[in-house]
Amino acid sequence: xxxxxxxxxxxxxxxxxxxxxxxxxxxxxxxxxxxxxxxxxxxxxxxxxxxxxxxxxxxxxxxxxxxxxxxxxxxxxxxxxxxxxxxxxxxxxxxxxxxxxxxxxxxxxxxxxxxxxxxxxxxxxxxxxxxxxxxxxxxxxxxxxxxxxxxxxxxxxxxxxxx
Amino acid sequence: xxxxxxxxxxxxxxxxxxxxxxxxxxxxxxxxxxxxxxxxxxxxxxxxxxxxxxxxxxxxxxxxxxxxxxxxxxxxxxxxxxxxxxxxxxxxxxxxxxx
Numbered sequence: 539x540x541x542x543x544x545x546x547x548x549x550x551x552x553x554x555x556x557x558x559x560x561x562x563x564x565x566x567x568x569x570x571x572x573x574x575x576x577x578x579x580x581x582x583x584x585x586x587x588x589x590x591x592x593x594x595x596x597x598x599x600x601x602x603x604x605x606x607x608x609x610x611x612x613x614x615x616x617x618x619x620x621x622x623x624x625x626x627x628x629x630x631x632x633x634x635x636x637x638x639x640x641x642x643x644x645x646x647x648x649x650x651x652x653x654x655x656x657x658x659x660x661x662x663x664x665x666x667x668x669x670x671x672x673x674x675x676x677x678x679x680x681x682x683x684x685x686x687x688x689x690x691x692x693x694x695x696x697x698x699x700x701x
Numbered sequence: 702x703x704x705x706x707x708x709x710x711x712x713x714x715x716x717x718x719x720x721x722x723x724x725x726x727x728x729x730x731x732x733x734x735x736x737x738x739x740x741x742x743x744x745x746x747x748x749x750x751x752x753x754x755x756x757x758x759x760x761x762x763x764x765x766x767x768x769x770x771x772x773x774x775x776x777x778x779x780x781x782x783x784x785x786x787x788x789x790x791x792x793x794x795x796x797x798x799x800x
Contacts, residue, residue, distance in 0.1 A: 544702050548710045555714050555737055559721035567733050574714075578740055585707075585751045587759050594743075597766050602736070602773050609777045610729055613790050632723030640716035647708055666756055667763070675760050682767045689771035696778040 543584055550577040564610045568603060575599045589664045707748035715741035727790045728780045732773065739769050 554573035561567055575598045582591040671679055714737060721734030743762045750758025784790050 540702055544706060552713055555717040558733060558737060559717055564727060564730050567730060571733055571736060578744060581744060582747055585747050587747050590759055590762055593763060593766060597770060602770060605773055605777055613729060613784050614727060629724055632720050635723060636716045636720035639719055640712060643712040647705055667759060670756055670760055678764055682764055685771055689775050693774050693778040696782050
């Protein structure tokens with residue numbers, strides 16, 4: 539059962555990732571990314587991180603993708619990436635670069651023995667996460683709020699019309 | 702499922718994302734590829750948290766998600782400003798600083 543669930547989720551995640559990079563249309567890419575993020579949220583559920591799965595759907599698939607689709611609609615009307623590519627030979631370097639990185643990571647993975655899973659899984663519920671967030675991880679939590687504030691002010695400044 | 706299965710899936714998604722970043726021509730497409738790579742890293746963190754019994758990985762994933770939101774917001778704002786000035790979002794045309 540667990541194997542079947544993992545295989546299904548992994549196939550959906552890999553298929554949507556491939557669809558994202560193979561489709562030239564940016565809006566199709568954004569929709570494939572939604573599928574990918576949803577499948578990763580399902581993967582979090584199988585790993586016992588329920589809160590993270592909910593946060594993934596709300597923040598990623600909700601907020602970020604709306605922003606992406608909005609930007610694509612504003613910036614890239616209709617078909618894009620047409621016309622001659624000025625750097626076509628260089629594009630082909632991307633495939634060996636990606637394959638090389640993958641090979642390196644896989645060699646390291648095969649060479650090391652992974653840890654055996656601990657008896658009881660770490661409880662990924664809201665209570666445990668909230669308790670840790672406001673005790674041990676309070677400082678990074680507050681830093682994140684400062685970062686979000688800085689990003690908000692920065693975006694407002696960037697998007698302002700020069701008058 | 703062994704830990705290696707999750708790490709292999711994450712490595713595959715990360716490499717696919719890198720390929721996307723290198724081949725995309727418009728800046729929004731490049732940002733989409735970066736999202737894919739960040740997502741692959743999150744899979745790793747959650748898998749390690751599950752297999753070591755430490756909730757730290759899950760908390761770091763939460764922070765990663767928050768930072769990603771800031772990154773996307775600022776990145777898309779920069780792309781929109783570039784579009785206003787140069788009337789293009791193709792990364793190859795943005796060579797103002799080229800020597």
